[in-house]
Amino acid sequence: MSVGEGGATGRWPGGGAAGWNVPAAPARDAITAPATLDYYLVHPGPAGGEPRGRAEGLVVEEFEYAADHSAACLHSAAWTPQDGGWWSSADFSRTMRLDAALRRRVVAVARPDAAAAYHELGGGDLPDEGTLRGHFHDAAPLATAPLRLTPGHPAAGPGETRVYRVLFADALGPDGLAHLRATWRMTVAGDAGDPGARVLGVARRRVGDDAFTWHLRRIGAGGPWCLDLTVDLAGGRDDTIRPMLRELTTTLRMRGLLPVTVERFS
Template sequence: MDYYLLAGDGILVEEFAYGDDHVTVGLGGAMWTAGSGGWRGAGSFGKALRTDEHLLATVTPVTRDRAAQVYRGLAGRPLPAEESLRGHFGEWVRFATTAPLRLSVDDTPDGFAERRVYRVLFAKELRDNHLADLNDTWPGASNGGIPGGRGRAGNDLFAWNLRRVGSGLAWGLDVTVLLAGDSPEVVGDVLRKLTADVRRRGLVPLTTERFA
């Protein structure tokens, strides 16, 4: 689950739902504000803030530990367990999905069963020190100061980079996956880990799409 502090003494908790091929299919959330008396569903609010720069300016990504510290200070009690928080989500927001675009009949290199290309979209801005921090965190050379990396999970290979997309309106984490065919579920683990790396530097994830 992802946690955010809201300007004006509030906390937003969110969780994405993913399909079989690890693309985003839904968003659930709950929100609490000082003096409100309790948690309420916030899936629609979470979707709306991602397209409203004024709302985006009011949210700050944090860890659960930080959210728990703030909640205890404001509410005087421990932050509810994640299972309890899910009980306040209410109706989930559903995401429309489409089949990935196939640009060629087969562009999978020899020795691999499948090639996939994903993009995780993010809103808000990255500070220069956060870009530098990602360059230090990810095991790979950056391209013109833009963070990237390469890695292996078993026999599967991953390559990724973070770049400006949408005429500079958003950030995109592009991930290319070469699957050997042993355990395709590892794709989700890698995507979530890389997404968390970026989110910890202040960006807000929007959705995960598959291009190929």
């Protein structure tokens, strides 16, 4: 999926699944599990304007991953009071990433904020995440073949090094960049005011014996942003990778960047 202007078309509100048999929302669980879906509010606003006023609907998304932790497809469902039920559209998910005017109306939120907006708009209690996944009917497929940057294949098991790229739509503003540099204790690697600067910060962390290094990168002057994650696996397991990808992607998502895909480079 490329990032830019134009491309796919979508409808909001409307374009819902009139006639779908949408199950009623269940009562709220007594014990709430940690949220694993991505939640967005869509606000009204003139073309090119900033989000304003009360949200007019919700979008819920989830990336499905291949065995190597690259993204295989993107699931989504949306709800508006006008439609009265949940509907699923891969085309709308693409449009969120391709249409800059629509992106400016989309705000990432935590599940409690999504639940509050859903209730305020007359939806009642926000369904649990298992029920929300039941509304995922139209997935957007993503490329899954690793993009090898080095010849041959890396050795499996202990000592394996992998490189992942999380590609985002939109750009990170000065305040967002400063927040990330402080949150991640990044080594400043470039001046954001310099159009030629590409890598704008580097951070490192160890999880058990596995080492993670990530570079916050700008792809071209005025282009999209990405996060390149290098993983040095100490043992024969790779189960630390997906939680780290999830954490880093969520942090950037909550600063206004919209994730497009997760690619594996090596």
